[in-house]
Amino acid sequence: xxxxxxxxxxxxxxPIPLDxxxxxxxxxxxxxxxxxxxxxxxxxxxxxxxxxxxxxxxGKNEDLQGEPFVGAAGQYLNELLAxxxxxxxxxxxxxxxxxxxxxxxxxxxxxxxxxxxxxxxQTRAIxxxxxxxxxxxxxxxxxxxxxxxxxxxGTLQQxxxxxxxxxxxxxxxxxxxxxxxxxxxxFRTLGTMLGEGL
Ligand code: URA
Numbered sequence: 655x656x657x658x659x660x661x662x663x664x665x666x667x668x669p670i671p672l673d674x675x676x677x678x679x680x681x682x683x684x685x686x687x688x689x690x691x692x693x694x695x696x697x698x699x700x701x702x703x704x705x706x707x708x709x710x711x712x713g714k715n716e717d718l719q720g721e722p723f724v725g726a727a728g729q730y731l732n733e734l735l736a737x738x739x740x741x742x743x744x745x746x747x748x749x750x751x752x753x754x755x756x757x758x759x760x761x762x763x764x765x766x767x768x769x770x771x772x773x774x775x776q777t778r779a780i781x782x783x784x785x786x787x788x789x790x791x792x793x794x795x796x797x798x799x800x801x802x803x804x805x806x807x808g809t810l811q812q813x814x815x816x817x818x819x820x821x822x823x824x825x826x827x828x829x830x831x832x833x834x835x836x837x838x839x840x841f842r843t844l845g846t847m848l849g850e851g852l
Pocket of ligand 1: 709710711712713716721722723724727728749825
């Protein structure tokens, strides 16, 4: 029950609603990536999803369309979700960065610091059971670890109240058969865990 501005009786802060976060993000000028963007790519999907998928940053197609994972990696992500018994509209998909880094370069630490209040807000608002981290950047950010994705993929981790399931980034697996088989196996494992209510 709310007792005062945003606080519950237990003293916990209420999540900021997704549409409010999206409005803030659309006007964001917290880092220089705002200068080159076509769209802020906030996130898409079911606001009550059991599964939050977290990628790295928008690419060219995502910047143009304003939606995460709509290019080649997105097509492949849709297939991976199907292997877990999920459709795109069942999950919520977001990125660590909401704006495209020029030439798809790696996110800079200061960009991650400026942008991640949005991802934290999304995580609180959606309150998923599972966070599936795609690749090194989102895994390192969510788990606060320096351990790489090659060691962590396919292992169930915990971050606060969330189960975290790191997997390879679909873009990295498209042209690498070894990663592709591991990634597809990890999504089947995700499906099993969801089915078992794990
Ligand atoms: N790669 C990502 O990490 N995110 C996208 O939205 C698209 C490609």
